[in-house]
Amino acid sequence: MNLTELLPVEYSCPWCGEPNETLIDPTGGDRQDYVEDCAACCRPSTISVRIDGGGVPTVVVEPES
Numbered sequence: 001m002n003l004t005e006l007l008p009v010e011y012s013c014p015w016c017g018e019p020n021e022t023l024i025d026p027t028g029g030d031r032q033d034y035v036e037d038c039a040a041c042c043r044p045s046t047i048s049v050r051i052d053g054g055g056v057p058t059v060v061v062e063p064e065s
């Protein structure tokens with residue numbers, strides 16, 4: 001596994017439920033939080049990324065108020 005590659009992770013928009021894809025940079029640290037706009041409804045969501053010791057990302061998505 002090449003750790004310099006971006007990891008595509010799918011999530012459902014908390015606003016409209018449409019599937020979105022975000023690219024996680026594994027070299028950016030094991031805790032990353034950023035805001036992304038939905039590709040379908042353009043409303044912002046907070047993406048919280050946690051990467052465990054094995055390099056497996058977990059993504060929690062919440063609507064940005």
Ligand SMILES: [Zn+2]
Pocket residue numbers: 013014015016017018038039040041042043
């Ligand atoms: Zn949406």
